[in-house]
Structures are given as C-alpha cells and as structure tokens.
Amino acid sequence: MELRQVRYFVMVAQELHFGRAAEKLHIVQSAVSQQIRRLERELGAELFDRSARQVRLTAVGERFLPEARALLAAEQRARAVVAELTAGRSTTLRLGTSTGLGAHLDRVLEALAGIAPETRVELVAARAGERLDLVASGGLDVAFLRGEPDTRGRDDLRFVPLWQDPLVAVLPARHPLAARPDAWPDAPPGVLALAELASVPLVLTARRNNPSLVDLVVGACHDAGFTPVPGPAYGSLEDTLTAIGAADPSDGLWTVVYASHAARLSTPRVAFLPFGHPGMELTTSLVVRRTDPPAGLDSLLRACAATDDGAGSDRDR
DSSP states (O other): OOHHHHHHHHHHHHHSOHHHHHHHHTSOHHHHHHHHHHHHHHHTSOOEEOSSSSOEEOHHHHHHHHHHHHHHHHHHHHHHHHHHHHHOOOOEEEEEEOTTOTHHHHHHHHHHHHHOTTOEEEEEEOOHHHHHHHHHHTSOSEEEEESOOOOTTOTTEEEEEEEEEEEEEEEETTSHHHHSSOSSTTOOTTOBOGGGGTTSOBOOOOTTTOHHHHHHHHHHHHHTTOOOOBOOOOSSHHHHHHHHHHSOTTTOOBEEEEHHHHGGGOOTTEEEEEBOSTTOEEEEEEEEESSSOOTTHHHHHHHHHHSSSOOOOOBOO
16 A cells, blocks of 8 residues: 555545546546555455446445545654654644635634744644544644534543634525525625525535534524425535536525635625524634643644634633
8 A cells, every 4th residue: 555545545535526636636637546446456445436426435435534544644743753853843733624714724824823933734634523533643733623523532632612603605696585685674785594595405515524514504494494405415515506506596506605715615606695593603613632732732722812713712521
C-alpha cells in the first residue's frame, strides 16, 4: 500500500467524483482511477460502488476511510517532527474543519497569524464523528464542530463554544417565495417562514453525515407544523445547488446552507433567504483533548476571541 494511493482514495471519498478529485490532486483522472484500482486489489475489496450514476463508498470503503485519514495524519505528524528538528520550525496545529466555515475560518487564521506567526496550521477535512475520533486519538490537535455533539464515552474531550452559525434557505431564484417582496405579512423583505416550505421537497444530506444539521432542520419543520417532503439525494453541495437552480420554479426544491458560506456559493440561479423561524442556527465549538492539549491551543483560542464572532466559555461535557 502506497501513501499516494491512500491520499487519492481520501480525495475521491471526499468529492465522490473521480474528475473533481483529480483536479484537486493536480493529476489526470486516469492516474487516480488506476492507483485506486491497485489499492483495491491489494486490499482485496472494492472501496467504491461505480455501478450507479454517482460514485459512492462501499461498506468497506466507509470503514476504511477513517483509518486512511488517520494514516495520512500520521504521515503529516512524522513530516512535522522532521521539519521542526531540521528547520527549527515551531508549533504545528492540525486543525479539523468542515465545509461551510467560510469567513469564520478566514478570520481565525488571519488573527492567529498576527498573534502567533510562528504557528503553522494544517487543515484536515473530515466528517464530524471522525473529527472527534481523530482529536481523541491524537490524529488532530483540535477541530471545529457544529451542533450538540454526542458526548457519550467522550470524557476525554472538552468543547469550547465559539460562535453561532445561522442557516439560510436555498431556493430556485425564480421560485415565487424568492421573487416576492416579502415572505409573509409584516415580515422583513426576503425573510421566510418555514411553514411556507411545507409543500416544497427538501434536499438534505444523510443524517449519518451531519446529524446536528439534519435534526435541527427536521425538528424546526415539525415545530412549524409539517413534516418536510423528502427530495432527491445528490452527491455534493455543488450538485444540489445545480439541481435547485434547474428545478421547475413553480414546484422547486430547497435546502439549507450556513450563512457564512452562502456568499461563496453565490449563483444567479438560486436565492439565499434568511429564516424568520427562531433557532435556525448551530453553535460552532472547538474540540480539544482534556489531557495533553497542543502547544498552540492558547494562541488559537485567543485568535477565535479576537474575531468579530468572539469565543465563549468552556463547556465541560
């Protein structure tokens, strides 16, 4: 097994698309496919289901993914140790991230560069549960996490609340709810009442990928008096936005994205609208080990506190 094969596998698992993975790896698609086939032969199992229109992880692939990420994290730690010993580099923080942090992450990294310019940050994208596992095992130093975590068996971790992440609705730009001057009587312009989406199919990721987000949205719909109509599933947020933009505006589709991320997703074919429903937001926290915290943690917390979002007090869970 070669590390490059593992790296290619993780990128395809993240993108669920061989072409996009190849672009991000800056190599041709055939090389990615060839190396993953070699990896599958060596492991004696298929990691991806290529029979459907979209690339999906097999059960073996799902189980192999966190181990593959841990292997790459170990590689990075080994490289960091050598770099620090040979080049005199100081602290390296391996920071777990997720899609949609948007301007939050930019501001934190900019503040950290001013507070501790000697601190190097390695960003590692992983699903929420995997981020917790990696922090606990030492594969990550710290990680951002949205929503209420499942803290069962997590006494080795602590969660420091940082900021609130509001959600916004995404609708076809020509949908009547997006085009009208206000969302409902006496509401501010462009604000939606959740109940108005009762008949519009909702596109959400599978709950296993983001339980906090799915539970929040579905629970809010129930509070508004309806059960959301399930829409079709798509392999990525990019595909979801494309499908919403192309949907019949009289029926449409809808989904949610974080307001901090919406500005980077701007496209004329969809509209991003804030909710009038209270509580349509998730808390973002910083996850860190209770014992043996990383050397750069204090600087990172100061950077979070220095941003416009501010940092909250520590939560013991």
